Amino acid sequence: MSDSTTLGVHAAAAVVALLLLAACPVTAFADKPDATLGVVYAEGRRTEDVPLYRLERGSEELYISSFDIARIFKATKYWSPESRKLVLRIDSRRYLFTIDTRVVVVDEEPMLLRVPIRYADGSVMVPLEFVTEVLTPRSREAIELDEERLVLTIGSPDYNITGIRFVEDDEGTRAEMDLAGELLYHVDSDTPGILRIKIYGGRLNPLKMTVPEGRGLFNRVRAEQTEFDAYLFFDVKRTAARFKVEFESAGDVLERERKLVIYLEKGEPPEIPDVDYAGKRMLEILDDETIRKEKTPIRVIAIDPGHGGIDNGKVGVTGVLEKNVNLEVALMLRDRLVGDLGLEVVLTRDTDELIPFDRRVEIANSAVADIFISIHCNGWYSPSAGGVETLFLAPARTENEARLAREENASIRFENPDLDPAEVDDLDFILWDMVQNEFINESSGLAEIVQKELADVLDIRNRGVKQGGLRVLKGLRMPAVLVELAFLSNPREEELLTREDFQERVVRGIVEAMRRYQEAHTVYTR
Ligand SMILES: [Zn+2]
Numbered sequence: 001m002s003d004s005t006t007l008g009v010h011a012a013a014a015v016v017a018l019l020l021l022a023a024c025p026v027t028a029f030a031d032k033p034d035a036t037l038g039v040v041y042a043e044g045r046r047t048e049d050v051p052l053y054r055l056e057r058g059s060e061e062l063y064i065s066s067f068d069i070a071r072i073f074k075a076t077k078y079w080s081p082e083s084r085k086l087v088l089r090i091d092s093r094r095y096l097f098t099i100d101t102r103v104v105v106v107d108e109e110p111m112l113l114r115v116p117i118r119y120a121d122g123s124v125m126v127p128l129e130f131v132t133e134v135l136t137p138r139s140r141e142a143i144e145l146d147e148e149r150l151v152l153t154i155g156s157p158d159y160n161i162t163g164i165r166f167v168e169d170d171e172g173t174r175a176e177m178d179l180a181g182e183l184l185y186h187v188d189s190d191t192p193g194i195l196r197i198k199i200y201g202g203r204l205n206p207l208k209m210t211v212p213e214g215r216g217l218f219n220r221v222r223a224e225q226t227e228f229d230a231y232l233f234f235d236v237k238r239t240a241a242r243f244k245v246e247f248e249s250a251g252d253v254l255e256r257e258r259k260l261v262i263y264l265e266k267g268e269p270p271e272i273p274d275v276d277y278a279g280k281r282m283l284e285i286l287d288d289e290t291i292r293k294e295k296t297p298i299r300v301i302a303i304d305p306g307h308g309g310i311d312n313g314k315v316g317v318t319g320v321l322e323k324n325v326n327l328e329v330a331l332m333l334r335d336r337l338v339g340d341l342g343l344e345v346v347l348t349r350d351t352d353e354l355i356p357f358d359r360r361v362e363i364a365n366s367a368v369a370d371i372f373i374s375i376h377c378n379g380w381y382s383p384s385a386g387g388v389e390t391l392f393l394a395p396a397r398t399e400n401e402a403r404l405a406r407e408e409n410a411s412i413r414f415e416n417p418d419l420d421p422a423e424v425d426d427l428d429f430i431l432w433d434m435v436q437n438e439f440i441n442e443s444s445g446l447a448e449i450v451q452k453e454l455a456d457v458l459d460i461r462n463r464g465v466k467q468g469g470l471r472v473l474k475g476l477r478m479p480a481v482l483v484e485l486a487f488l489s490n491p492r493e494e495e496l497l498t499r500e501d502f503q504e505r506v507v508r509g510i511v512e513a514m515r516r517y518q519e520a521h522t523v524y525t526r
Pocket residue numbers: 306307313314322375376377408
C-alpha cells in the first residue's frame with residue numbers, strides 16, 4: 001500500500017467514523033459495561049480501566065471495543081464500512097476482522113474464534129479471546145491476562161513482589177508474599193486497624209497485589225506503587241491482637257525467591273461497645289533477642305552539625321553558609337532534647353571548626369549514643385528545587401541519591417587536600433558498610449519517622465526518605481540518619497533557613513520524632 005492510499009483510507013475512515021458517531025445514539029449497553037478490564041503498562045503509561053461487554057446470547061465471552069484495542073496495543077486501524085472489514089496493524093502483523101464472522105486472518109493465515117466479531121454503538125467489538133489466543137503468542141511485548149481478576153499487563157515490568165496468599169490456622173492468619181530476594185522493608189503499625197509495609201525498591205502490579213476481600217484476620221489488602229518503593233496496606237480485623245513480619249526462606253538457601261510473611265495472632269474479641277478501639281494499636285510479636293535489643297531505652301542522642309571551619313558546605317544565593325545554619329539548629333535541638341525529653345546529647349562540634357568524618361563517628365560511638373542525627377542543608381543548580389528529605393546509609397538507588405551522597409562526601413577534600421577528586425566520587429561505591437548494615441532496618445524506620453514529623457511541621461515540599469552511601473554515617477554503631485532541612489539554592493528556602501521560627505519548627509519536628517521513636521521502642525511487652 002502506497003503512502004497516498006494509506007492517507008486516503010485514513011481520511012475516509014475518519015469521516016465514516018464521525019458520521020457513524022453522529023448517526024448512532026448511545027444505547028444502554030454503552031452506559032453500563034458488564035465488566036471492567038484493568039490495564040497495567042510496564043513502560044509507565046497510566047493504568048486504565050476499559051469497559052467490557054457480553055454481546056452474545058448464551059455465551060459468557062466478553063467483548064472489548066476495537067478503539068480500546070488500538071489504543072492499548074498502539075495499533076494502526078483501517079475500517080472499511082462497505083465491506084464491513086477492520087484491519088489492525090500491531091507490531092508488523094496485520095489482523096483482518098469481518099463483522100459477524102468468527103474468522104480473523106493473521107497476515108495470510110485464517111484463525112477461528114469461538115464467537116463472532118460484532119458491531120455495536122459505532123464500534124467494532126472484538127472478543128477478549130482474540131487478545132489471549134491470537135495476539136499474545138504473536139506480540140513482541142509480553143502480554144498477560146489474569147482472567148479471574150480481569151487484569152491485563154503489557155510489557156515485562158520486572159516485578160520483584162509477585163504474589164500474595166493467605167493461610168489460616170487456629171491461632172491466627174498468615175499472609176505470604178512472594179519476593180525476589182530479601183528486600184528491605186519498614187512496618188508501621190501507628191494507625192489502629194492498619195498495618196502498613198513499605199518495601200524499599202519494591203516493584204509490584206497494584207491491581208494484582210490488591211486483595212478486595214482478605215481471609216481470616218485480614219479484611220483486605222491495598223497495594224500502591226510509587227516511583228521507587230512499594231506500599232502494602234493490610235486492613236485487619238479487630239480481633240487481631242499481635243503481629244509479626246519476617247522473611248521465611250523456603251529451605252533452600254540458594255533459592256533467590258523469598259517469602260515475606262505477615263502473621264496476625266488472634267486475641268480476645270473486644271468488649272462491646274469497644275470505645276477504645278480507635279486508639280488501640282496492635283502489638284508486635286518479638287523474639288527474645290529482638291526484645292533485648294529493642295527494650296534498650298533511648299538515652300543518648302548524637303547530633304552532628306554538618307561541615308564547619310574551612311568547609312562552608314553549601315552557600316546560599318545571598319551568601320548564607322550551610323555550616324552556620326547546621327550549627328544553629330543543632331544547638332537549639334540539643335537544648336530541647338535535654339529540656340523536653342530529658343535525654344543526654346553529645347554534639348560532634350559546637351563551634352565553627354572542621355571535624356573529620358572519622359572523628360565524628362568516634363565521638364558518637366564512644367558516647368555509646370542510641371541515635372545519630374546529622375544536620376545538613378541541600379542545594380541544586382535550579383533555584384526552584386526545594387523541600388525536606390531524610391537519608392539513611394544504604395547503596396544509592398538513583399542518580400539523585402548518588403548525587404546527594406557525593407556532595408555531602410565531598411567534604412573529605414578539606415580533610416585531605418591531596419585526594420584525587422575521582423577518589424571522592426568512588427567513595428559512594430566503596431562505602432557500603434557492614435557495621436551500619438546491622439542497623440539498616442532501624443535506620444530506615446528512624447528516617448521514616450523523622451521525615452514524617454519534619455514534613456508535618458515545615459511548610460515545604462516533602463521529598464521523602466532517600467538512601468545513599470553517606471561517608472559521615474560509616475562505622476556508626478547505632479541507627480543513624482542525615483537530614484537535609486531545605487535548599488540554600490532556593491531563595492525562599494534560604495531565607496527560611498535563617499529565620500528563628502523556621503529553625504524552631506525544625507527542632508519541634510525532630511523532638512517529636514525522637515519522642516515517637518522512643519515510644520515505639522518501649523511499648524513492646526510480651
Ligand atoms: Zn551538607
